[in-house]
Amino acid sequence: MSILEIRELYKSYGSKEVLKGIDLNINAGEAYGLLGKNGAGKTTLNRIITGLAFASKGKVNCDCRINFLSENIAIYPEMSAYDNLVQMYLLANRKAVKEEILKLLAEINIDNTKKEG
Numbered sequence: 001m002s003i004l005e006i007r008e009l010y011k012s013y014g015s016k017e018v019l020k021g022i023d024l025n026i027n028a029g030e031a032y033g034l035l036g037k038n039g040a041g042k043t044t045l046n047r048i049i050t051g052l053a054f055a056s057k058g059k060v061n062c063d064c065r066i067n068f069l070s071e072n073i074a075i076y077p078e079m080s081a082y083d084n085l086v087q088m089y090l091l092a093n094r095k096a097v098k099e100e101i102l103k104l105l106a107e108i109n110i111d112n113t114k115k116e117g
Contacts, residue, residue: 005061011044
């Protein structure tokens with residue numbers, strides 16, 4: 001059963017088009033995260049889904065409760081990205097495997113500026 005359906009979603013701020021034809025379907029029981037560089041449109045898309053902003057064009061049907069966390073997503077801001085991910089794994093009752101976490105950080109291009117523990 002689809003709980004979130006997005007079709008041909010566009011958003012422009014003046015002449016700057018920040019979302020271009022987004023299509024997304026999320027079914028009950030699925031969880032998604034948006035990853036991307038600054039300016040990629042993640043926050044804009046989330047704001048449209050949650051009703052905090054309006055699309056320039058397109059359709060959003062949402063039949064679910066949404067949690068939205070933006071900007072500072074670290075559980076512990078004083079800790080490294082690596083150590084925050086370790087905490088996320090522990091909260092999810094998963095074993096925090098160092099190689100898996102380092103691979104994830106590399107894949108999403110997040111700089112682990114603080115020394116991991």
